[in-house]
Amino acid sequence: MTATPPLVEVRDLSVLFPARAGGRPVKAVEKVSFAIAPGETLGLVGQSGSGKTTTGRAVLQLQKAHEGSVRLRGEELTTLRGRALRGMRRHMQFVLQNPYSSLHPRMTIEAILAEPLIVHRTVPAGQRRERVAELLELVHLDPAMMRRYPHEFSGGQRQRVVIARALAVNPDFIVCDEPVSALDVRTQAQIVALLKSLQERLGLSYLFIAHDLAIVREMAHKVAVMYRGHVVEMGPTAEVYDRPGHPYTRLLLDAVPVPDPALQRERLKRAPPDLGFLDGDGGACIHGEDHARTGTPWRHEVSSGHVVSCRYWPRDGTRGS
Numbered sequence: 001m002t003a004t005p006p007l008v009e010v011r012d013l014s015v016l017f018p019a020r021a022g023g024r025p026v027k028a029v030e031k032v033s034f035a036i037a038p039g040e041t042l043g044l045v046g047q048s049g050s051g052k053t054t055t056g057r058a059v060l061q062l063q064k065a066h067e068g069s070v071r072l073r074g075e076e077l078t079t080l081r082g083r084a085l086r087g088m089r090r091h092m093q094f095v096l097q098n099p100y101s102s103l104h105p106r107m108t109i110e111a112i113l114a115e116p117l118i119v120h121r122t123v124p125a126g127q128r129r130e131r132v133a134e135l136l137e138l139v140h141l142d143p144a145m146m147r148r149y150p151h152e153f154s155g156g157q158r159q160r161v162v163i164a165r166a167l168a169v170n171p172d173f174i175v176c177d178e179p180v181s182a183l184d185v186r187t188q189a190q191i192v193a194l195l196k197s198l199q200e201r202l203g204l205s206y207l208f209i210a211h212d213l214a215i216v217r218e219m220a221h222k223v224a225v226m227y228r229g230h231v232v233e234m235g236p237t238a239e240v241y242d243r244p245g246h247p248y249t250r251l252l253l254d255a256v257p258v259p260d261p262a263l264q265r266e267r268l269k270r271a272p273p274d275l276g277f278l279d280g281d282g283g284a285c286i287h288g289e290d291h292a293r294t295g296t297p298w299r300h301e302v303s304s305g306h307v308v309s310c311r312y313w314p315r316d317g318t319r320g321s
């Protein structure tokens, strides 16, 4: 089997937030590892506070990791500084949840889309307007809209502008952090379809963060489930959804069939009172293996590429231990 080398490779990434007065430091991300192939989407799911956003930011070097490695196109990013890092930023972009706050209200769409072209000097000044028009067409907006301001657009149109801005510098990799969570269901479907068609057309790789499991199932080739900073399960999307191996994944999936998506979102956002029982069994392997004796890793490959952490509760986490 000749595997394509991954575009993004993350190994043992950990992010520690310093303690606030009287508190303990927060291990927001703990030894997270994954790889994303060119043209592939990795979905990252887990409820609010599990460390998804921090993972995305640490991958993009917007948040400092205290350990671990992030490689993009084979290049180690965690040790890059200044110009070298700015050069790599061209290859990785971010699409955030809120299209209202992520566009400057006093800039025209043209100015917003021209900004990355100026910063990265990818297009000569005389060709910028042409490139802006091309970007708007790419996200199915009328190029004539470039003279308008963000407030003149609907939520879905603004998110298209945000996507166009991410595409301006021809990235290979985009972190989409809850990119459709603020939109109504119909617009969500349109943006998901757009992201998928752009992926096919441009060969993009996505880290697609969402707590909406139905959308992740539609978008992602592989999925990683985060629980309190750890990836507790990862594998091909259909595998993980149809044969979840970790109790937390099962709980997440059980929480899905709520007919009202807004209600479902609220449910997943809440603290997990029903997860309390997971805490008690922190030390034991759920398959009954004695890892301390065998010296094997605390995870099991249950089928090809489908890996499940075998603890209810990660022992080395700072919280709950």
Ligand SMILES: Nc1ncnc2c1ncn2[C@@H]1O[C@H](COP(=O)(O)OP(=O)(O)O)[C@@H](O)[C@H]1O
Residues within 6 Å of the ligand: 017, 018, 026, 027, 028, 046, 047, 048, 049, 050, 051, 052, 053, 054, 055
């Ligand atoms: N800047 C920060 N300072 C301190 N703690 C933070 C900061 N950002 C996030 N956290 C904490 O890190 C954990 C993970 O947060 P986050 O990555 O935003 O989770 P998610 O995106 O899954 O909702 C949470 O406990 C959160 O409170």
Ligand SMILES: [Mg+2]
Residues within 6 Å of the ligand: 052, 053, 054
């Ligand atoms: Mg988040």
